[in-house]
Amino acid sequence: MRAVVAVAVVSVSAVVVACSSVARAEDPNGSPATTKKAETREAMAARVIKEGLGSGRAHAMLTELCTKVGHRLSGSKGAENAVAWAKKTMEDMGLENVRLEPIMVPHWVRGPVEEAVVTGSGLPAAGHPLKVCALGGSIKTPEDGITAEVLEVHSFDELRKAGDKARGKIIFFNRPFDKTLFDGFRMYGGAVEQRANGAMEAEKAGGVAALVRSMTARRDDVPHTGAMYYRDSAAKRVPSAAVSTIGAEWLSAALKENPNLKLRLKLSCETLADVPSANVVGEVVGSERPNEVVVIGGHLDSWDKGQGAHDDGSGCVHCLEAVRLITELKLRPKRTIRAVMFMNEENGLRGGEGYAAASRPGEKTIAAIESDAGGFMPRGFGVGGGPAVYKAVAKWAPLFTSIDADRFKEGGGGGDIGPLGAKGVPLFGLAVHSQRYFDFHHSDNDVIDGVHERELELGGIAMALMSYLIADNGLPGR
Numbered sequence: 463m464r465a466v467v468a469v470a471v472v473s474v475s476a477v478v479v480a481c482s483s484v485a486r487a488e489d490p491n492g493s494p495a496t497t498k499k500a501e502t503r504e505a506m507a508a509r510v511i512k513e514g515l516g517s518g519r520a521h522a523m524l525t526e527l528c529t530k531v532g533h534r535l536s537g538s539k540g541a542e543n544a545v546a547w548a549k550k551t552m553e554d555m556g557l558e559n560v561r562l563e564p565i566m567v568p569h570w571v572r573g574p575v576e577e578a579v580v581t582g583s584g585l586p587a588a589g590h591p592l593k594v595c596a597l598g599g600s601i602k603t604p605e606d607g608i609t610a611e612v613l614e615v616h617s618f619d620e621l622r623k624a625g626d627k628a629r630g631k632i633i634f635f636n637r638p639f640d641k642t643l644f645d646g647f648r649m650y651g652g653a654v655e656q657r658a659n660g661a662m663e664a665e666k667a668g669g670v671a672a673l674v675r676s677m678t679a680r681r682d683d684v685p686h687t688g689a690m691y692y693r694d695s696a697a698k699r700v701p702s703a704a705v706s707t708i709g710a711e712w713l714s715a716a717l718k719e720n721p722n723l724k725l726r727l728k729l730s731c732e733t734l735a736d737v738p739s740a741n742v743v744g745e746v747v748g749s750e751r752p753n754e755v756v757v758i759g760g761h762l763d764s765w766d767k768g769q770g771a772h773d774d775g776s777g778c779v780h781c782l783e784a785v786r787l788i789t790e791l792k793l794r795p796k797r798t799i800r801a802v803m804f805m806n807e808e809n810g811l812r813g814g815e816g817y818a819a820a821s822r823p824g825e826k827t828i829a830a831i832e833s834d835a836g837g838f839m840p841r842g843f844g845v846g847g848g849p850a851v852y853k854a855v856a857k858w859a860p861l862f863t864s865i866d867a868d869r870f871k872e873g874g875g876g877g878d879i880g881p882l883g884a885k886g887v888p889l890f891g892l893a894v895h896s897q898r899y900f901d902f903h904h905s906d907n908d909v910i911d912g913v914h915e916r917e918l919e920l921g922g923i924a925m926a927l928m929s930y931l932i933a934d935n936g937l938p939g940r
């Protein structure tokens with residue numbers, strides 16, 4: 463035990479030493495006032511790191527959200543419970559001005575039936591079931607399903623070129639993640655149009671449904687849901703489902719053996735009337751300029767799969783832990799830090815849009831930081847707002863070195879804070895290791911067991927440091 467404590471002390475002093483040299487670099491004259499302030503910053507960082515890694519609070523909060531609330535798609539009972547949970551959690555940690563900001567949200571429900579089975583008799587594949595789930599926003603199939611031949615394609619271009627061959631078919635979009643790319647989000651970005659727009663393209667080509675390979679590089683039998691879109695209310699609509707990667711590979715092989723095999727797809731999902739809901743807001747009020755605000759946020763809603771542990775329970779907890787650390791350690795920045803648990807990022811963005819559209823007289827938003835990439839090891843931040851902001855923020859990077867989160871890159875943002883960016887607010891995003899996120903994303907895999915306690919804590923620490931530094935120091939031009 464003692465040896466462990468000794469190591470901890472050494473590493474904290476290493477932080478102080480590393481950061482002191484930076485403080486001198488910032489202030490070539492080394493004036494006593496500046497040196498004192500810089501030392502305070504380093505001491506602040508050391509205290510935040512120690513409390514964040516020692517308290518176990520971040521993981522306890524996420525465990526509670528995942529196990530007591532569970533998944534929480536907009537409009538659901540789970541989402542309503544999540545709003546109550548977030549408000550109480552903020553109140554219990556002593557945040558100021560805790561409140562709900564009401565919005566209306568879409569209400570799509572999955573329903574009990576999700577099924578894709580090879581039909582016919584006598585074929586080796588007859589009766590083979592595939593693991594599928596409806597994509598968010600899809601219409602249902604007729605009660606006895608849609609039974610049709612399947613056309614496999616890997617791009618919208620290939621579908622267009624298929625011409626009449628697509629008519630009356632279930633269009634099977636089977637382009638996998640490009641595993642030659644390093645970044646998980648780039649792999650996702652290269653494939654996700656199939657999920658988002660597959661139903662539209664299938665319908666335009668004369669198809670009767672869309673079946674989309676799950677958005678993951680992992681080979682398993684778990685389908686991943688996510689948002690899909692229709693052209694407009696006047697256009698014809700076809701149902702759309704995701705199939706597991708194992709199911710997609712099985713189907714592709716079966717189609718090579720028998721191109722005429724038929725699938726029966728049954729879905730019972732539907733869109734109901736909009737429902738009242740809310741963003742949940744709490745603050746650490748600034749000591750000198752309370753009307754200048756740094757927004758930090760994640761999204762409280764999740765898909766109706768798993769527990770939304772990484773997406774975006776972890777992002778919410780990163781923000782809650784950040785303001786908890788700042789409150790607990792009695793750090794009071796000059797400007798206000800406002801934690802916002804946004805509702806409805808996944809299938810509507812009504813929370814982010816509603817927050818940005820609300821009138822807040824006399825108030826100025828200095829910056830907005832989002833965490834929505836999972837509870838993995840933090841690496842740094844994407845920093846928006848232009849070169850001057852980046853230059854100012856990059857000077858703080860050494861304060862993040864001891865937790866290995868000092869990689870700052872120009873350009874940042876997040877879904878929920880996007881509408882604030884459109885109003886000129888500099889946007890920041892917490893960057894985390896991206897290799898494993900899409901193993902979990904939007905699926906039954908996304909449960910608390912997949913989130914590592916210390917990695918989650920480190921993300922909360924990084925958010926605390928960045929939000930405090932911006933709130934206390936301001937940003938150039940803001």
Ligand SMILES: [Zn+2]
Pocket residue numbers: 761773774807834
């Ligand atoms: Zn998310």
